[in-house]
Amino acid sequence: MSYKVFIADKLNPKAKEILESRGFEVLFLTGLDEDGLVENIKGCHAVLVRSGVKITKRVIDAADQLKVIGRAGTGVDNIDVAYATTKGIQVLNVPGGNSVAAAEHTIGLIFALMRNIPQANASLRSGAWNRHAFVGHELTGKTLGVAGFGRVGSLVADRALGLRMHVLAYDPVLPDFVIEAGGAVPVKFDELLERADILTLHMPLNDRTRGLINADTLSKMRQGSYLVNVARGPIVDTSALYDALKSGHIAGAAIDVYDQEPPRDNPLIGLPNVVATPHLGASTREAQERVSVSIAIQAADFLAHGIIFGAVNRL
Secondary structure, X not given: OOOEEEEOOOOOHHHHHHHHHOOOEEEEOOOOOHHHHHHHOOOOOEEEXXXXXXXXXXXXXXXXXXXXXXXXXXXXXXXXXXXXXXXXXXXXXXXXXXXXXXHHHHHHXXXXXXXXXXXXXXXXHOOOOOHHHHOOOOOXXXXXXXXXXXXXXXXXXXXXXXXXXXXXXXXXXXXXXXXXXOOOEEOOXXXXXHHOOEEEEOOOOOOOOOOOEOHHHHHHOOOOEEEEEOOOHHHEOHHXXXXXXXXXXXXXXXXXXXXXXXXXXXXXXXXXXXXXXXXXXXXXXXXXXXXXXXXXXXXXXXXXXXXXXXXXXXX
16 A cells, blocks of 8 residues: 655655655645645645644544654644544654753753853843853752653753752652652652752643643742743743743743744743743754654554554554
């Protein structure tokens, strides 16, 4: 049987090469809105996306031959997994494919935040020479709180330990010995908030984590502490964080993800004590090649041989 795969997002070209080398027909169209996806998905047996394309109920209903949805990355909140499951469609992701990239971006943001690097760069480019305005903080000896000790969180902890930071970690799923094996001290969530100089988030977006960082939890964080979010935007209540930053209770924040992407009128971006990047956590050449190649192989193996790797749902 001849299979047709729809690459609907900006995957590395090697994904298309791999699929075509295995005899699959490939439709490579990116930048489509929901109407465009609906128009083009008919007759496709697989659709491959990153985080920028939403596979909605309407798109799934328009897919008359769809057997598998592949996510070149980890998070699947842009895919209606529950509805795909009712339709008997397998959803696959690439667990860990971009973990190193996300962890390194987190560490980079922490350095940028604590040393005022973006602000100092902008000031110097404007012609100023104002060293005293950008006095920062050393990371050595500071306490990093890691919320979520999965693939990314554990890598962030490993790198923070190399910087001679104290690392606390909270994970509602993992047993304490796994966190301890990763070099961190397991704590309850409230203790993490109270003790961390820098709190970094590495949790998936779900009903339990949506709005987890809100006015109440922010108030429990240490006066003058910092927040980093390279996970998912809706984990943080934007208005509550804005208020905490304006009041000075939270000294600064580094944000890579937003409630709405691209962000429109997001008040955090204009604050002087915020470092903001456009969802770059997984954006390294190495990570994008890795996840693109992997999801192409996973989708091909599933269609041709029924092999399942990286299953998000159970049919």
